[in-house]
Amino acid sequence: MIIKGGTTITADGPRPADVIVEESTITAVTEPGQATGAGPIIDATGLWVLPGAVDAHTHFGMPLGSGVSSLGWQESSAAALLGGTTTIIDFANPTVGEPLPEAVSKWRGMADGVILCDYGLHVTVTDVSGDRLAEIPALVEQGLPTFKGFLAYKGRLMLSLVEMKRLMEAVHQAGAMLLVHAEDGEMNAAAERVLLDTGRTAPCWHPLAHPDESEVKAVAEILDLATVTGCPLTIVHMSLGQSLELLKKTRNTQGRDGKLFGEVCLHHLFADAGLYESGHEAALAAICSPPLRTEGNGDELLSGLVAGHLDLLSTDHCEFPLTVKSAAAGGGFPRVPNGCGGVAERMVVSHSLAVVTGKMDPARWIETCCHRPAELMGLASRKGQMAPGFDADIVLFDPLAEYRWDPLGSSDRAGSLWAGLPVTGRVRDVWLRGRQVVAGGKLTGDQPGGEFLPRHL
Ligand SMILES: [Zn+2]
Incomplete structure (x- = not known):
């Protein structure tokens, strides 16, 4: 297959190029008109030819609180493909006392044969007793080199600082990386107690x-611990300008650049506490943790992402x-399952609100949504780049087309968080x-099915 006449986006910015695909792999990216070979020719005139996007943080089939994550593995992965994301990294979440390898088997069992995009799993650790820590090295060997710990959710997922x-x-010893949800579980629990004791139970609280x-x-605490232990760390869903400042400072002063990373999520960039x-x-749709913050934090985080102080979108x-x-x-706001949609919207919304507005150049957009997540999470040789030898995960993106909200056609999507934003652009075709x-x-209905991706840092 040859994709002709489109514009690819490299580290130097957009450039016209033809892309040759043989079987499942990109074999060449050539000057326009230079591509030769057999197979169908796809006309990409006027379109951007992007690498399939990589989302390093999703929860597709999450049993949580009073329900399961609405769309499940199949529907959520369909939303991902329709939004131009071909690879996601989800989580294996063990139950109390469950060995980590068993949790991995269980979560793979839910996704395999159902999920439509390629995927990897981070392994959540909520208990450091028994054999749990000793199970880590074998998991790293098997292609699960990223783990997750919580300082939030007292009484459920939270680890103490000692743990x-x-x-x-x-x-660190296993050569892996830790992802951390950085909110103070004690402080949140105390604030929640005061709200409930005074009858403030509605979603707006x-x-x-x-x-x-x-x-x-x-x-601040997790950055200190990362410095003391030397453990590579990604702080997930950073939601405040102040948090970004702390990360920046530690990267600069501790000589820890290259081992400390920051992630920002779509909703913290482009939605705010006004909801x-x-x-x-609107308040229900916006219930997530950390919550949406006051206006201004999103701009600071976007500036940090553009400048390279944050790594992943x-x-x-x-x-x-x-x-x-x-x-x-x-039953009160604490009972409401936490989480927002975004996997269908990430590329178009960030394109419209960061690239079209001139805040972020196209190269950085592709870096933060495709290349960098693949590189940081151990998929550097296969995913996230439009280059020979990489998987032929390709998106034809029409930057001028009208966006169609709710590509799955469901009227009950909390993804309506995004409706009403000035968004243009459309994912037209995906391989x-x-x-x-x-x-x-x-969707063509010709899904090859998603593959589990072993990852290696
Ligand atoms: Zn999460």
């Missing part, structure tokens, strides 16, 4: 149970139907390992 330090030592100081404190005040449904996609969130809300999975903005 977190032990986890970081084990992860959710952000007050996650004060800014809680994230800032946890970010909690704009009606019951992910989604933390964890989408529950509005009906599920609404039913749970009767996964050389097979066309989206044509004209619709």
